Amino acid sequence: MVYLFLFLLSLTGAESVYAEIKSPGWYETEARKAIEAKNYENAVTVLKEAEKNYPEVHKFNLLLADLYYDKKLFKLALEEYKKAENKGDESYYTLNQIARTFGKLNRDAESITYFKKILKIYPDSMEIYDDLGWMYFKSHQLKKGEAIVLKAMKRYGNNRALAMTLGTIYSGLYNYEKAKEYYLISIKSALKEKDDYFASIAYYNLSLLEHNFYHFNSALKYTNDSIRMADRAPGHLSRGELYQAQMNFKGAMAEYRAALESDRTPLSKINIAILYQKTGRLDSARRYIENVLSSRDLSWMFYYGTDLERHFKDIHEILADCYEGLVNLELGKPVAGIIPKIKSIFLVLKYRLLGYYHRQKFRSYSISVGKAYLNEKDYLDAYWEFYKANEKYRDIALKYLYLARGIEIKITPHSEVYYLQEEGKIKKSVKLLNETLKGFDGFWEREGIVESLRSMIPLLKGRSNAVERRERINRLYSYNRGALLQYGFGLPLEVGFRFTKAGAVEKDFRSARKKRLIIRFLKKSGSEVTETAGEKGFRYRLFIQWNDSENILVRFIDKKKSIVVYEKKIKLKGKRLKVQCADLVNRIINLIYKVG
Amino acid sequence: MMILTVTVKYRGERQKLEGYSAGKKFTVFVLRNIVLYFLLFNIFLQVKDQVDISFLSVSFLLAVVLALWFEKSGLRFLPALLVIIAVPFIIRVSSFLIFRADQSISPGIISDFLFFNFDKDFYPSLVPFLITWLLNFTALRYKSFILVEVAVNSIFLLLVFWRQAHFRITIYPHPSLFAASVILFVFAEIIIILISDTGKFKPLLSYTWVLVPLVLILLFFVFSKYSEGAVKTGGGLMKPTLFRFDFSNYIKLESEIEVSDDLVLLFRKQGRSERILLRRFVLSGYSTGRGFYRSDEDERSSPPVTVPDTVIVMKDPGYKDRTDVKQEFFFINFDPASLIAMNYPVKVTPLVNWDSSSFLRIYRVNSRVTSVLAMELQDYPGYKGKSLKYYMDYGNDDDIKRLAEKITEGKNTYYGKVKAIETYLKKNYLYSLKPGIAEDGNQLHHFLFKSKKGYCSYFAFAMALMCRSLGIPARVAVGFFVNPDMEVLNFYEVRANQAHAWVEVNFGDLGWIEFDPTSDNLAPGENLRFGTEFDFPKFAGLIEEILKNQDKLKAVQKTSAPFKGDITLFGKGLKAGFEFLARIWYLVLPAFYLIFISFIKLFYLFGFFIAGNIRAKVKFLYRYSLAKLYGAGVVRKGTESRMEYAVRLEKMGFRMLKLTKSYLGSVFNDDFSGIDYAEALEAYRSMRDSFNKRYPVILRAVIFLNPLNSFRSKI
Structure with missing residues (x-):
């Protein structure tokens, strides 16, 4: 009786177990429903249970992998895709997803291996040829990339995707003619097919090519075409860079801000930071670039042909420039009182240390990046990076600069002027830097001119060079008023004062002290100051009317143009005369240079 | 060790004493440098991606060796300082000459980058190099400087962790490691103070004792910076x-x-x-x-x-x-x-x-x-x-x-x-x-x-x-x-x-x-x-x-598993214990101090109870009584004999004369008997009563907690 009971019990038990195992279809439906309802925990649980009950079915792994991929959890996605592959799924979709996921994880070598594997199994896949070519480009294996894409083009004809990839590879190989030829093929095809988005990307790439080869007008034209086709962030970035080269800061900032709205990469933030740094707004620059540095979502690199080291190298360079500039700003800042002075010393020390830290990081990354280029036999970029890493060591720097120059001027003769500029900077030669001023395009390459000027000014020392120095500073100021203080010099200023008290002229001894303090602070900020009218090179005049109400009128005059550039009434802070004068000069500095 | 010193001195074995002093000096030297290296290593942990630890360690060792050498050669401070400033630059110049030679012999990227790679570590190592040298040379030259160095080290420790004072210690993989390091640091400093020979500035020894609680107080300050700064820097709430x-x-x-x-x-x-x-x-x-x-x-x-x-x-x-x-x-x-x-x-x-x-x-x-x-x-x-x-x-x-x-x-x-x-x-x-x-x-x-x-x-x-x-x-x-x-x-x-x-x-x-x-x-x-x-x-x-461990997310069962000698279980318990202690640091640190001071103050009493012979028991009673008096600030003068000191105490109202006689008897009398021991006990009780009469309970508690003079009673 007992045995019979147990037997019956076991039967019911068996039945209930049988009832608990659902069909694969049920699991799939439930998982899809859960995903739809955003109940991901349920979805994952259902799919894992399904995998447990049907270990041979790869469909559940794929569903789970797709869910992870969609949520950018690439490591988990890769695991599931690989599980599906190990279960015998060698479908085009699965292998392609594996290759792409490797790419997203910046594991380029493994991605290439999978793309090759796909080509072996599915030799008719044009898309894979394209992807493989792109991965070769991304990992600096340009020759291999060229070969594989050419092979595909032979097979499939002038496909626009292939043509664009090939154009990019040729651009990397500094083959201007071929790069342009293939970009134009891809654009023509896209326009024919009315694929505006694709055409926009191709125009953008073409504009980069033109920019790299110093064809600025064409670059602007193609950038405009790119934006006309589709309003994408890269187009605005490219146009902003062209405006920046002209020193059209407003235009550049407007473009970068337009890009920022739709940009999923940190590139627009980087460009904004660079622009702020160049215009002397170093705190803003620092904020933007530190924000980029703190963000670690780097999967965007998959589409941008860059890698971690190059990305961090650029970031540290900007930060180093910012902190080095901040040192000079702080050193030139008028300070009165012991506590502000101690604070200022502390800040100088802090900025110096941080500047040094980021410069060293930049140099270390330059070496790593250079070595990566060298491995891929990209000598031009490798030598350039080695040059940047060794700027402090004259002989070594010059060695790599000459090596890079030897290669690049054969490709783009105009690049000579940029090499001359670098040589002038390294050799601290005013003569060489002066030569570059003639070589730059006066409209499109103002950025280069500014760089030469600001490198040359500290070298123009002594009385014999005083007039030239003043003129160079005036010229630099006319291009970019933010490029002075951060490099440790200010405008030569002709100053005039009027001190009154209750409407009458103030007593001499008090006004003399004010005058002395103001001049001292102006000099501290890096300005050469004179009270003598008509001295050569003093284009700008600063007039200060100190009224008895402690309201000060400041007038900044461009004598050459005979115009008042700025005029402002200032109410001073503090009670001590020294504090007031420091405050006044600080405000004047903000008025003239608009930095901070 | 101090007891040993005294014993040795009484026996008049000067040679042995000198040998012991040399050993003590060496111990202090080693301990001091371990502490310094600990601080240096903590600084390194914060910039480890920029500096190579081997370079830093070599420069540290070099600074120590140079400090020793300059001290031995009797170089004056200023010339020594000038030489030490010149040394790094001599090293850099000579290294660069070697690199240049290498460049001409085997030109290539490796030799080209030697300059950069050298400078990358060289400049960040300069400051620790100079500080290490300065502290070592000064401590070797001026004995009392060791006491200042303790304070300097405490400040360094604070500076090292100041950057970390943004709510949590990130340079250590686990907070318990941090807690352990700080405790070891404090212990090492205590030992340095205890065994260092501070020469004619001996009275300073007492004041430096303040440094130990000071370290703790300053650490409290750091932590209270955490508390005070919490609202301001932690999200407002x-x-x-x-x-x-x-x-x-x-x-x-x-x-x-x-x-x-x-x-x-x-x-x-x-x-x-x-x-x-x-x-x-x-x-x-x-x-x-x-x-x-x-x-x-x-x-x-x-x-x-x-x-x-x-x-x-x-x-x-x-x-x-x-x-x-x-x-x-x-x-x-x-x-x-x-x-x-x-x-x-x-x-x-x-x-x-x-x-x-x-x-x-x-x-x-x-x-x-x-x-x-x-x-x-x-x-x-x-x-x-x-x-x-x-x-x-x-x-x-x-x-x-x-x-x-x-x-x-x-x-x-x-x-x-x-x-x-x-x-x-x-x-x-x-x-x-x-x-x-x-x-x-x-x-x-x-x-x-x-x-x-x-x-x-x-x-x-x-x-x-x-x-x-x-x-x-x-x-x-x-x-x-x-x-x-x-x-x-x-x-x-x-x-x-x-x-x-x-x-x-x-x-x-x-x-x-x-x-x-x-x-x-x-x-x-x-x-x-x-x-x-x-x-x-x-x-x-x-x-x-989380997703990988999803299956393990099960409810904790109330039944606590008995300890089965499982090492991971033990490790977890230890970790949890440390975490708990770290969380209640405001209790742990004072408790630590209390244990420490109790150990110091009650050491002789404990010795009295466990001593096997009556001579030792009397000696411990005497020292225990001295510890009490020293805590109250009644210290034997350098020129005073034990008997003179006892007489002075008697005049002040502390009945110490009898106990001192008993103590001297226990040391010098060949026939120290049970009756003498009973008398010593009586003398101690009399001394204790006079002490208690003079100081009410609260004052006695303060005296007990006072770290000043605690070790002088051993001299």
């Missing part, structure tokens, strides 16, 4: 518990706060979400000076605030229109004991954490979350009873009442009034982390009537008090807000800057309903970066870890 965050159980209005973006926890909730509020505390108590605080009423009426050891089911208050919501919490940098949940939690299930987990604590909560619509709230007639009177205290602030009445003018319903206040604050005020300083000290008035800008606490205070002034029961809640846009696979990351305060208003049988009056409009000049720190790969890594 949180306090640190040494290494973790937690909320403070009171909120004050600060004139300025900063927000930290540290990742605090991960939160999982299924389905679509709108703005989620995760509650830590409700704060109902209010007083004008103290602000809102967690009161006894809160303790009694609101859910528990700590995560239980096992599953607990709380009493469901039975509020209407509520739905079940399951949540999971994964703590990363938050006090593991703290319970956070959506309003109203009814069940808490602590979950098993897996080995090598990134999470401090994992638990699941089932909450009954309101699903009531505004329309339904409109129908609520309003609170009429008296039982919630406690939630209506608004400090009788007439200005606030007048403003509340003005805002709710024409609003006839209970909900209408509450909503009007919420909307008014949201629309007319701006969000700012720098609300400014109120001239009259009333920050809330400054916010409401002058600056019109503040952070979440200001808005919550204002709304809660305005509601209360109208007779509407309201309270402040603190916790985190969760941005639904930051969701990945139902996971949400919560950072310290998401700490938030809001208001809960009583709606009778619908329960306490949340209102968030904080404005979304930023005040001009604010530069907030909420959400911009989203670190996707880190977040993704944590999610991946």
Whole structure:
């Protein structure tokens, strides 16, 4: 009786177990429903249970992998895709997803291996040829990339995707003619097919090519075409860079801000930071670039042909420039009182240390990046990076600069002027830097001119060079008023004062002290100051009317143009005369240079 | 060791003493440099991606060797300093010459980069090199400098960790390692002080003892910087518990706060979400000076605030229109004991954490979350009873009442009034982390009537008090807000800057309903970066870890497993123990001091009890009595013999003469008998009585805790 009971019990038990195992279809439906309802925990649980009950079915792994991929959890996605592959799924979709996921994880070598594997199994896949070519480009294996894409083009004809990839590879190989030829093929095809988005990307790439080869007008034209086709962030970035080269800061900032709205990469933030740094707004620059540095979502690199080291190298360079500039700003800042002075010393020390830290990081990354280029036999970029890493060591720097120059001027003769500029900077030669001023395009390459000027000014020392120095500073100021203080010099200023008290002229001894303090602070900020009218090179005049109400009128005059550039009434802070004068000069500095 | 010294001295073995002094000197030298290297290593940990530790170590060793050499050669300080400044540059120049030679022999990238690679480590090593040399040379040259060095080291230690004083120690993989390092550091310094020979500045030895508690006090200062700075830098509402965050159980209005973006926890909730509020505390108590605080009423009426050891089911208050919501919490940098949940939690299930987990604590909560619509709230007639009177205290602030009445003018319903206040604050005020300083000290008035800008606490205070002034029961809640846009696979990351305060208003049988009056409009000049720190790969890594260990997320069983000698279990226990100790550092550090001082002061008494012969027992009694006197500041002068000292003590009222005679007898008399021992005991009792008569209990306690002179009694 007992045995019979147990037997019956076991039967019911068996039945209930049988009832608990659902069909694969049920699991799939439930998982899809859960995903739809955003109940991901349920979805994952259902799919894992399904995998447990049907270990041979790869469909559940794929569903789970797709869910992870969609949520950018690439490591988990890769695991599931690989599980599906190990279960015998060698479908085009699965292998392609594996290759792409490797790419997203910046594991380029493994991605290439999978793309090759796909080509072996599915030799008719044009898309894979394209992807493989792109991965070769991304990992600096340009020759291999060229070969594989050419092979595909032979097979499939002038496909626009292939043509664009090939154009990019040729651009990397500094083959201007071929790069342009293939970009134009891809654009023509896209326009024919009315694929505006694709055409926009191709125009953008073409504009980069033109920019790299110093064809600025064409670059602007193609950038405009790119934006006309589709309003994408890269187009605005490219146009902003062209405006920046002209020193059209407003235009550049407007473009970068337009890009920022739709940009999923940190590139627009980087460009904004660079622009702020160049215009002397170093705190803003620092904020933007530190924000980029703190963000670690780097999967965007998959589409941008860059890698971690190059990305961090650029970031540290900007930060180093910012902190080095901040040192000079702080050193030139008028300070009165012991506590502000101690604070200022502390800040100088802090900025110096941080500047040094980021410069060293930049140099270390330059070496790593250079070595990566060298491995891929990209000598031009490798030598350039080695040059940047060794700027402090004259002989070594010059060695790599000459090596890079030897290669690049054969490709783009105009690049000579940029090499001359670098040589002038390294050799601290005013003569060489002066030569570059003639070589730059006066409209499109103002950025280069500014760089030469600001490198040359500290070298123009002594009385014999005083007039030239003043003129160079005036010229630099006319291009970019933010490029002075951060490099440790200010405008030569002709100053005039009027001190009154209750409407009458103030007593001499008090006004003399004010005058002395103001001049001292102006000099501290890096300005050469004179009270003598008509001295050569003093284009700008600063007039200060100190009224008895402690309201000060400041007038900044461009004598050459005979115009008042700025005029402002200032109410001073503090009670001590020294504090007031420091405050006044600080405000004047903000008025003239608009930095901070 | 000191006892040994004395014994040796009495026997007149000068040679042996000198040998011992040399050994002692060597020990001090080694210990000092271990401490210095410890500090150097801690500095290195903060810049390890920039400097090579081997280079740093070599420069440290070089500095030590040069200090020894200069000292031995008798070089004066200034010339020695000049030489030491020249040394690095000589090294650099000669290295560069070698590199140049290498370049010409084997040109290539490797030889080209030698210059850069050398400088990369050379410059950062210069400062530690000079400091190491300076400290070593000065300590070797001037004996008393060792005492200054202890103070200098303490300051270095503080500086090293000052950078880390942003709530938690990140340079160590685990807080217990940090605690252990600091304890070892303090011990090493104590030993250095004890055995160092400070020459004619001997009296300074006593004062340097102050340095030891000073180190502790300064560390306290660092930690109190944590506490004081917590509100300002931790998200406005949180306090640190040494290494973790937690909320403070009171909120004050600060004139300025900063927000930290540290990742605090991960939160999982299924389905679509709108703005989620995760509650830590409700704060109902209010007083004008103290602000809102967690009161006894809160303790009694609101859910528990700590995560239980096992599953607990709380009493469901039975509020209407509520739905079940399951949540999971994964703590990363938050006090593991703290319970956070959506309003109203009814069940808490602590979950098993897996080995090598990134999470401090994992638990699941089932909450009954309101699903009531505004329309339904409109129908609520309003609170009429008296039982919630406690939630209506608004400090009788007439200005606030007048403003509340003005805002709710024409609003006839209970909900209408509450909503009007919420909307008014949201629309007319701006969000700012720098609300400014109120001239009259009333920050809330400054916010409401002058600056019109503040952070979440200001808005919550204002709304809660305005509601209360109208007779509407309201309270402040603190916790985190969760941005639904930051969701990945139902996971949400919560950072310290998401700490938030809001208001809960009583709606009778619908329960306490949340209102968030904080404005979304930023005040001009604010530069907030909420959400911009989203670190996707880190977040993704944590999610991946959870999903991989999903199967292990089971409820913790109450039965505690007996210790089976399992090393991992033991390790975990040890880790948990250290974590616990680190959390209650404010108790641990004083306790540590108490143990230490008790060891020093009661050492001789202990020796008396365990000593095998009567001579030793008398010696220990004598020394124990001396320790007491020395603690009271009655110290034997350098020129005074023991008997002269005893006579002086007698004159002061301490009956020490007999005991001294007994002690000398025990040392020098060949036939020291049991009768002599009994007399010594009697003499001790007499001395003890005279001591106790002179100093009342409290003073005796102070004398006991006083570290000054503690070791002089051994000399």
